[in-house]
Amino acid sequence: xxDPLLSIRNLAVRFRGERGDTMAVDGVSFDxxxxxxxxxxxxxxxxxxxxxxxxxxxxxxxxxSADSIFGCGHDLLKASDVEMRAIRGRQIGxxxxxxxxSLNPVLTIGRQLTEMFEIHLxxxxxxxxxxxxxxxxxxxxxxxxxxxxxxxxxxxxxxxQRVMIAMAVACKPxxxxxxxxxxxxxxxxxxxxxxxxxxxxxxxxMAMIMISHDLGVVAGIADxxxxxxxxxxxxxxxxxxxxxxxxxxxxxxxxxxxxRFDLETEMTR
Amino acid sequence: xxxxxKVPLLELIDLKVHFPVSGGSFLNRTxxxxxxxxxxSLRIMPGQTLxxxxxxxxxxxxxxxxVVGLAKPTSGAVVIRGKNVDNMTxxxxxxERRRVQxxxxxxxxSLNPxxxxxDIIGEPVMLHGLRSGKLAVxxxxxxxxxxxxLSPSYADRYPHEFSGGQRQRVGIARALACEPDLIVCDEPxxxxxxxxxxQVMRLLMRLQKDLGLSYLFIAHGLGVVKQIxxxxxxxxxxxxxxxxxRQVFQHPRHAYTRAxxxxxxxxxxxxxxxxxxxxxxxDLPSPMNPPxxxxxxxxxxxxxxxxxxxxxxxxYAANNHGAACWRTDELDVLMPMAMKPVPxxxxxxxxxxxxxxxxxxxxxxx
Numbered sequence: 001x002x003d004p005l006l007s008i009r010n011l012a013v014r015f016r017g018e019r020g021d022t023m024a025v026d027g028v029s030f031d032x033x034x035x036x037x038x039x040x041x042x043x044x045x046x047x048x049x050x051x052x053x054x055x056x057x058x059x060x061x062x063x064x065s066a067d068s069i070f071g072c073g074h075d076l077l078k079a080s081d082v083e084m085r086a087i088r089g090r091q092i093g094x095x096x097x098x099x100x101x102s103l104n105p106v107l108t109i110g111r112q113l114t115e116m117f118e119i120h121l122x123x124x125x126x127x128x129x130x131x132x133x134x135x136x137x138x139x140x141x142x143x144x145x146x147x148x149x150x151x152x153x154x155x156x157x158x159x160x161q162r163v164m165i166a167m168a169v170a171c172k173p174x175x176x177x178x179x180x181x182x183x184x185x186x187x188x189x190x191x192x193x194x195x196x197x198x199x200x201x202x203x204x205x206m207a208m209i210m211i212s213h214d215l216g217v218v219a220g221i222a223d224x225x226x227x228x229x230x231x232x233x234x235x236x237x238x239x240x241x242x243x244x245x246x247x248x249x250x251x252x253x254x255x256x257x258x259x260r261f262d263l264e265t266e267m268t269r
Numbered sequence: 270x271x272x273x274x275k276v277p278l279l280e281l282i283d284l285k286v287h288f289p290v291s292g293g294s295f296l297n298r299t300x301x302x303x304x305x306x307x308x309x310s311l312r313i314m315p316g317q318t319l320x321x322x323x324x325x326x327x328x329x330x331x332x333x334x335x336v337v338g339l340a341k342p343t344s345g346a347v348v349i350r351g352k353n354v355d356n357m358t359x360x361x362x363x364x365e366r367r368r369v370q371x372x373x374x375x376x377x378x379s380l381n382p383x384x385x386x387x388d389i390i391g392e393p394v395m396l397h398g399l400r401s402g403k404l405a406v407x408x409x410x411x412x413x414x415x416x417x418x419l420s421p422s423y424a425d426r427y428p429h430e431f432s433g434g435q436r437q438r439v440g441i442a443r444a445l446a447c448e449p450d451l452i453v454c455d456e457p458x459x460x461x462x463x464x465x466x467x468q469v470m471r472l473l474m475r476l477q478k479d480l481g482l483s484y485l486f487i488a489h490g491l492g493v494v495k496q497i498x499x500x501x502x503x504x505x506x507x508x509x510x511x512x513x514x515r516q517v518f519q520h521p522r523h524a525y526t527r528a529x530x531x532x533x534x535x536x537x538x539x540x541x542x543x544x545x546x547x548x549x550x551x552d553l554p555s556p557m558n559p560p561x562x563x564x565x566x567x568x569x570x571x572x573x574x575x576x577x578x579x580x581x582x583x584x585y586a587a588n589n590h591g592a593a594c595w596r597t598d599e600l601d602v603l604m605p606m607a608m609k610p611v612p613x614x615x616x617x618x619x620x621x622x623x624x625x626x627x628x629x630x631x632x633x634x635x
Binding site (some may be wrong): 043085148156158159170187188189190192195213215217220222239240243244253255257258259261262 | 529538550
């Protein structure tokens, strides 16, 4: 097997608090290979989002420790803030759960999209504008040319998430990190967004890390999965194996807790 | 109390809840109307659960709020135990309303942070005069806490000391304090983690069995609705599109329900890979300016001319499974529910009107 795109060894994140420290992430190690989709699954507070924020250098240096973090050929542990800023967006794209709070409300969609091209790829105004229009078309935003002038509040939740995806893939990153990208959306819109994500992944050959609490979404999109609980990885494996035969009691209880609408079985009371 | 089986606990007759929208100019005139609930008829029998599903903005929460009296119906009737709420005297209203309670989605926003758990649960007991005397109220509060599987010692604590799941139990205890017959549950578990969801669902089902409650269970998650409901109703843009028993998800008779069911993820990778997924184009249209004819026609992959001009009526089949769709009888051919993968061209790029009504138009992801 070729070298992994992202390789994390023994990551720990400690949050300082009045009543002592909290280990939000505790000894997490995993690899991400080119082209694959890895899901990180867990309930709120399990450390799944904090893991990826720490890897992206978005938590600062304090409290974050690891034996090693290598991503896209860089030593992310040693990278300076300036270097990290160049890697984020260019080589590793990110999508967050809530598109309204992740987009700048006082800038037009067009400005926010063209900024990606100007900063990371050094393109001119006209070229960036063309790139922005192409991107919006790619993620299925209708009448892209005119919508560039609109502000985030003029977009629906699903359309905003498309814009977020467009920004994240603008520079054709090698890794796309999607943190609960469809949690705030309705199911029919969720299906559209997941469809776009897998289409883009195929087209650009991106590897994807999907952070989700929704086991249904994970079952549909991921190749491999990690199950996190209290800051640790409690189980990992191919999606088929973990769903078919979960080894850990926690994973088993998590799977059993999801009510199925497609089966006639009743949950045990 | 004992009810004869024939009188529904709750009946909604052609219920409409419209909200005027004002703004634009400085005169602040009414510029439009949001038709949140637009002519819905439903009934709930004692001890039964009606599950109401739909996407955000379809009007399901407004319907729930109209049932408990938090939203004023524009027209139509809310009938509780055979009596129209509009025709009740103030005293009747107070006592009948007590029998219809509500549990809210957000367990953080729905409890007063400055009241103790004991006061939150004890207040309705006192207000409705269900117990007299401080000691009797306190004893009732402890009983109610035990009923929702919380320690009676929690009565002196404040909401911020509890987790989301525990707070939702407090919300349930507060609803039960009024000794209701019907509880409107508005997305009661969607803010909770799956394992906590399962616990709260089990509690709701146990309480129903022990106390003989009825639920109007409003949620967007098909799994939880299926789990608890005797009957299922599906809403789209203020209208009821489908209504029936639990077969609604097994064999939907409306194009929208088929799309909804096919889009809902199933936690099984093998099934997910083989499913035929119908991906709808576009967003929910504005409820201020709903489409003509069938409200779903703008996103429906099999809409025909008739769907654009004539609103389809609710038509019930012999098994009491109703749907408001002109193409109900053709759905098995046009939008089959089979799990077998069928390679199909994507329809996303094509305008709806130009597509012939064949199975090839449906998007399939393998």
